[in-house]
Amino acid sequence: MPIMDAPRRDLAAMIAPLQRALIAAEQPVLRAHGLSMWGYVVLNALDGQPVRTQAALAEVIGADKSRIIGVLDELEAGGLLQRTRDPEDRRARLVAVTEEGRRRCRAVQVDIQRNEERLLTRLSAADREAFLRVLTELSALPASEIAGE
């Protein structure tokens, strides 16, 4: 067993440029579909669960509740989601994607993942599978677990 492994770069240092480039690649797609980055993130988060309170929604996407308000306003104005007062607690507003919102979100995702798939073709089938599986697992961890409590 070797005492020293070959040195590797930090995970964050490797992920950073990849993340930056992936986001840059999304911009023209989003613009073509008339969506902001946060708008897309919100629609994605709502796609599965049809109702949600705004604060909970904000936490899911790692944002402050005050930060998503403008985003929700825009999406609602564009007919991509609806906000209705919760009859059981009139302080809260139930947020739901509209059919059009779901369509738009899916269309954007198809375009984005088309580019990502092109990128992934440079990997072997086994590497692709392992990479996506590991990424899925690690991204699902709570931040505290990644930071080490």
Place this chain on the structure above:
Amino acid sequence: MPIMDAPRRDLAAMIAPLQRALIAAEQPVLRAHGLSMWGYVVLNALDGQPVRTQAALAEVIGADKSRIIGVLDELEAGGLLQRTRDPEDRRARLVAVTEEGRRRCRAVQVDIQRNEERLLTRLSAADREAFLRVLTELSALPASEIAGE
């Protein structure tokens, strides 16, 4: 061959929370060693190549040349790097890490990667190897290749 694969999340959407948590995990380590995030990035970039012009250095780490000046000032004040005028072109300043700078950088990296290794232990040896290899490959690609020209 199935017509539809199981839907997956976007790469960027999976990477984002991971990146956020990894950076958060680095903060206490950096603070303990008296380094800023950008200071650490700069030292890392200089570790291999001892001399470099500031503009080139900035480009390597994906920053604007004006953005790293305060960072270089701090590092120099702390004795972690030296700037000397290039005698062949007195406009340019040659940047080199000091021995102390190299030590500091290595010490930080050991702490950071210790936490990362803890995280990676949840992967099988094969997954760990594949994940790091793919990440190394993808992070080395030019941004234009990731964006699809």
Place this chain on the structure above:
DNA sequence: TATTGTTATACTCTATAACTATA
């Protein structure tokens, strides 16, 4: 009094554009 959504304020980053000194 506490909580939801909202608005307002301040703070951090970052990009852009002037400025200097050399070439």
Place this chain on the structure above:
DNA sequence: TATAGTTATAGAGTATAACAATA
């Protein structure tokens, strides 16, 4: 005139705190 480094300004993004309505 053009370039390397620097400084100054302005803009975007974000977090925090105050606010109104409801519980």
